[in-house]
Amino acid sequence: xxxxxxxxxxxxxxxxxxxxxxxxxxxxxxxxxxxxxxxxxxxxxxxxxxxxxxxxxxxxxxxxxxxxxxxxxxxxxxxxxxxxxxxxxxxxxxxxxxxxxxxxxxxxxxxxxxxxxxxxxxxxxxxxxxxxxxxxxxxxxxxxxxxxxxxxxxxxxxxxxxxxxxxxxxxxxxxxxxxxxxxxxxxxxxxxxxxxxxxxxxxxxxxxxxxxxxxxxxxxxxxxxxxxxxxxxxxxxxxxxxxxxxxxxxxxxxxxxxxxxxxxxxxxxxxxxxxxxxxxxxxxxxxxxxxxxxxxxxxxxxxxxxxxxxxxxxxxxxxxxxxxxxxxxxxxxxx
Amino acid sequence: xxxxxxxxxxxxxxxxxxxxxxxxxxxxxxxxxxxxxxxxxxxxxxxxxxxxxxxxxxxxxxxxxxxxxxxxxxxxxxxxxxxxxxxxxxxxxxxxxxxxxxxxxxxxxxxxxxxxxxxxxxxxxxxxxxxxxxxxxxxxxxxxxxxxxxxxxxxxxxxxxxxxxxxxxxxxxxxxxxxxxxxxxxxxxxxxxxxxxxxxxxxxxxxxxxxxxxxxxxxxxxxxxxxxxxxxxxxxxxxxxxxxxxxxxxxxxxxxxxxxxxxxxxxxxxxxxxxxxxxxxxxxxxxxxxxxxxxxxxxxxxxxxxxxxxxxxxxxxxxxxxxxxxxxxxxxxxx
DNA sequence: CTGAAAGCGCTTACAG
DNA sequence: CTGAAAGCGCTTACAG
Numbered sequence: 145x146x147x148x149x150x151x152x153x154x155x156x157x158x159x160x161x162x163x164x165x166x167x168x169x170x171x172x173x174x175x176x177x178x179x180x181x182x183x184x185x186x187x188x189x190x191x192x193x194x195x196x197x198x199x200x201x202x203x204x205x206x207x208x209x210x211x212x213x214x215x216x217x218x219x220x221x222x223x224x225x226x227x228x229x230x231x232x233x234x235x236x237x238x239x240x241x242x243x244x245x246x247x248x249x250x251x252x253x254x255x256x257x258x259x260x261x262x263x264x265x266x267x268x269x270x271x272x273x274x275x276x277x278x279x280x281x282x283x284x285x286x287x288x289x290x291x292x293x294x295x296x297x298x299x300x301x302x303x304x305x306x307x308x309x310x311x312x313x314x315x316x317x318x319x320x321x322x323x324x325x326x327x328x329x330x331x332x333x334x335x336x337x338x339x340x341x342x343x344x345x346x347x348x349x350x351x352x353x354x355x356x357x358x359x360x361x362x363x364x365x366x367x368x369x370x371x372x373x374x375x376x377x378x379x380x381x382x383x384x385x386x387x388x389x390x391x392x393x394x395x396x397x398x399x400x401x402x403x404x405x406x407x408x409x410x411x412x413x414x415x416x417x418x419x420x421x422x423x424x425x426x427x428x429x430x431x432x433x434x435x436x437x438x439x440x441x442x443x444x445x446x447x448x449x450x451x452x453x454x455x456x457x458x459x460x461x462x463x464x465x466x467x468x469x470x471x472x473x474x475x476x477x478x479x
Numbered sequence: 480x481x482x483x484x485x486x487x488x489x490x491x492x493x494x495x496x497x498x499x500x501x502x503x504x505x506x507x508x509x510x511x512x513x514x515x516x517x518x519x520x521x522x523x524x525x526x527x528x529x530x531x532x533x534x535x536x537x538x539x540x541x542x543x544x545x546x547x548x549x550x551x552x553x554x555x556x557x558x559x560x561x562x563x564x565x566x567x568x569x570x571x572x573x574x575x576x577x578x579x580x581x582x583x584x585x586x587x588x589x590x591x592x593x594x595x596x597x598x599x600x601x602x603x604x605x606x607x608x609x610x611x612x613x614x615x616x617x618x619x620x621x622x623x624x625x626x627x628x629x630x631x632x633x634x635x636x637x638x639x640x641x642x643x644x645x646x647x648x649x650x651x652x653x654x655x656x657x658x659x660x661x662x663x664x665x666x667x668x669x670x671x672x673x674x675x676x677x678x679x680x681x682x683x684x685x686x687x688x689x690x691x692x693x694x695x696x697x698x699x700x701x702x703x704x705x706x707x708x709x710x711x712x713x714x715x716x717x718x719x720x721x722x723x724x725x726x727x728x729x730x731x732x733x734x735x736x737x738x739x740x741x742x743x744x745x746x747x748x749x750x751x752x753x754x755x756x757x758x759x760x761x762x763x764x765x766x767x768x769x770x771x772x773x774x775x776x777x778x779x780x781x782x783x784x785x786x787x788x789x790x791x792x793x794x795x796x797x798x799x800x801x802x803x804x805x806x807x808x809x810x811x812x813x814x
Numbered sequence: 815c816t817g818a819a820a821g822c823g824c825t826t827a828c829a830g
Numbered sequence: 831c832t833g834a835a836a837g838c839g840c841t842t843a844c845a846g
Contacts, residue, residue: 146823157833162825172831192568193531194823197838230565233527315812323659323748323769323810353812413658434658473808475658477650477688481839492817497841507815529839532822 145186153186154179165190192458193233202237203456205449206258208251208268209293212244215421216441217269220293223445224267231453238449239263246271255279259288265456266290267448270297272341277301289455293448294441295342303455306448308439309468310342314349316471317393317416317437321350322358324414324434330362330388334379336370336396346395346418364389372401379405394418403432420474428476440469480523488521489514500525527793528568537570538791540784541593543586543603544628547579550756551776552604555628558780559602566788573784574598581606590614594623600791601625602783605632607676612636624790628783629776630677638790641783643774644803645677649684651806652728652751652772656685657693659749659769665697665723669714671705671731681730681753699724707736714740729753738767755809763811775804 147165151158156175163169164176165183182188207224211217221240228236239261241254248271255276258266266283270276270292277300280290284301296305321331333350335343347365354361366382368375375398383389383405391414394402399417406415415433417424419441427433447469451462482500486493491510498504499511500518542559546552556575563571574596576589583606590611593601601618605611605627612635615625619636631640656666668685670678682700689696701717703710710733718724718740726749729737734752741750750768752759754776762768782804786797 147825148823158823159825159834160832163832166825168825170831175831191532191823193528194838195825196528196568197526197532197823197840198825200825200838233531233568312812316810319810319812326661327748349812413662470807471813472805473810473813475651475654475808477647477654477684478806478808482841483839493839494818494841495816498816501841503841505815510815526839529822530841532824532839533841535822535841 145188147188147190150179150183150186150188153182190459195458196233199234202235203265204237204239204261204263205452205456206239206241206255206261206263206266206268207449208241208243208254208258208266210243210246210269212242215423216419217242217294219441220445223442223447224449225445226442227446227449227453230450231457234453234457236453236457248273248275251276252279255283259283264288265452267293267452269294270300270302272297274299289452289461291448291452294439294444304448304451304462304465304467306444306451306467307469308342308444309471310345311349312468313418313437313439313471314346314351314395315353316349316473317346317395317418318350318353319357320416320435320437320473321391321393321414322354322361324416325358325361325391327358328360329391329414330386331364332379332382332386332389332392333363333365334368334375334392334394334396334398334402335365336398337367340396343396350393350395368396368398368402370397372398374398375401376405378402383409390414392416399424399427399433403427407432420479425479428474428479431476434475436474438472438474440472443469480521482523482525485514485518485521485523488517525794530793531568534569537572538600539572539574539596539598540787540791541574541576541590541596541598541601541603542784543576543578543589543593543601545578545581545604547577550758551754552577552629554776555780558777558782559784560780561777562781562784562788565785566792569788569792571788571792583608583610586611587614590618594618599623600787602628602787604629605635605637607632609634624787624796626783626787629774629779639783639786639797639800639802641779641786641802642804643677643779644806645680646684647803648753648772648774648806649681649686649730650688651684651808652681652730652753653685653688653696654692655751655770655772655808656726656728656749657689657696659751660693660696660726662693663695664726664749665721666699667714667717667721667724667727668698668700669703669710669727669729669731669733669737670700671733672702675731678731685728685730703731703733703737705732707733709733710736711740713737718744725749727751734759734762734768738762742767755814760814763809763814766811769810771809773807773809775807778804 147158147161151161164171164179280300289303292302292305294307366378368378379402393416413434417436420436420438482493482496486496499506499514615635624638627637627640629642686698701713703713714737728751748769752771755771755773
């Protein structure tokens with residue numbers, strides 16, 4: 145089915161079909177409705193090739209990542225470039241903004257800048273705040289789809305979330321720890337902050353799996369502010385306070401400092417990290433930790449950008465509103 | 480850079496450029512060479528959109544999988560369909576042939592049938608034999624690229640192999656077993672056949688990793704012919720003969736029968752399977768085995784078909800001749 | 815052997 | 831508000 149055939153059935157010219165179907169205005173409302181109905185009934189989807197061939201102006205897509213100083217996002221970014229490759233026949237311009245951390249005002253500013261440059265779609269690692277949700281809503285109202293990556297924002301009109309299932313990651317870590325300890329041990333779970341939803345989900349998942357399958361595995365918790373120095377101190381302290389602790393799960397960042405504090409006190413084969421960033425790979429390769437629970441950052445970037453481009457370039461919306469990446473367990477030999 | 484611009488530089492018509500660049504014949508050799516040189520120097524790649532728009536005849540692609548009666552290949556097939564989706568703007572016809580097992584003559588017949596139907600590219604799970612390698616060579620000579628999936632064939636002109644790194648899979652299993660047993664145990668490694676290269680690689684990898692890191696972990700081996708009944712008997716026998724065996728790695732198929740033989744004798748938390756086919760998932764979910772080392776079958780199909788279509792449809796050859804998928808460790812919570 | 819044209823399905827000025 | 835045409839980059843008959 146082509147636009148030409150729709151035009152014939154509707155008794156108009158194919159230019160008019162195009163205008164009606166894409167809401168470019170300047171079409172009699174009744175004619176437009178008739179055209180849309182015919183297209184719907186015929187199950188018409190515009191040909192990707194025809195569309196690509198005629199696209200001259202690059203389509204701007206905004207990307208806001210909290211990636212400054214955080215190597216984890218290198219892979220996310222690479223995944224986005226992979227997806228862009230899949231649409232190499234379209235002129236697309238990815239506009240990256242790298243922010244440091246998750247500050248609301250900075251993110252709102254970045255969003256506004258992109259919006260002024262009238263991007264046609266946005267991928268971002270949102271700060272979980274009402275103001276950000278609202279900004280996303282304004283974009284959605286202008287038919288600019290927003291996809292959240294790696295972390296989500298509550299109550300927003302974002303089109304899709306692509307990221308980790310923190311609950312599953314925590315449970316996987318819990319089960320693995322049960323296996324590493326023969327089902328009996330005293331675990332320390334190190335989170336960045338109890339205020340971060342994802343960290344709490346991992347902690348809860350860990351406790352659940354451990355409690356369910358390994359009743360003789362106990363769980364203590366400590367915060368490290370996602371910082372290595374802080375992590376060293378906090379873990380050192382926790383190990384001193386609880387002499388029975390014999391295994392550690394780092395649910396977030398700060399593992400390098402924390403692992404240092406474990407030296408000579410907790411067996412490396414009972415230490416689990418999160419994410420396989422370079423520093424963690426090194427810890428694993430040198431035998432200072434057994435495993436890392438990873439969240440497929442490249443897939444996160446790929447899926448998010450693929451969905452965004454699919455919608456913006458060929459008008460196909462994602463079928464779901466959440467896409468979880470798998471929790472991968474990496475040891476020295478499958479890094 | 481467009482074909483039109485090449486034509487101008489070469490002082491010919493753009494139809495001639497097309498014929499010269501794609502070797503369709505009917506072009507003066509000197510003119511053709513001049514055109515090719517100009518195109519090369521200009522780094523010309525034909526536009527995917529232009530090409531897609533003009534393609535009417537479906538491009539036939541042959542797929543031969545040893546998938547009959549083997550659910551593992553459901554995912555491989557799905558991955559191939561995913562890749563086909565990425566080239567939805569081209570008319571492509573995937574011609575699947577599902578064979579039972581790896582019999583040379585049957586595979587050669589299937590290859591010949593496809594060849595007669597003049598496919599433009601082939602993906603297959605090859606039997607590792609000179610005759611198959613030769614058949615691949617004949618296709619290559621006719622400019623029909625062949626990609627091997629999941630298993631490879633020695634000394635052939637295949638364009639690319641996409642599959643498991645059996646060595647890494649075995650090492651990962653060995654390391655994991657060391658972790659599960661606290662570094663001291665007596666392992667039984669169950670392979671299908673010592674004649675299968677992949678199985679031996681996994682066994683060797685397992686022993687290497689175990690020997691390197693866990694000198695107190697010993698390794699015994701048994702064959703099960705990839706069959707569940709045979710597996711039950713062989714494992715039962717091995718466990719009786721070696722009373723000290725306390726952990727088992729199933730490096731290939733036949734785990735369902737083998738696990739049955741372990742009941743009450745080897746702790747489920749010390750049993751590792753290979754691949755997350757439905758039967759294995761069930762074993763893991765019901766607590767009869769701890770983990771499965773998986774080889775990303777969907778990725779195998781996806782990468783293989785993507786590379787094939789990329790070459791056949793837009794003329795870009797793969798940059799490498801081997802693509803390993805990762806060995807994923809799956810527990811109950813990250814299946 | 816090569817020129818000249820038509821056409822794939824779409825979008826976009828331009829007329830009216 | 832809508833018709834009529836041009837053009838994106840390519841391939842493919844068709845002439846000569």
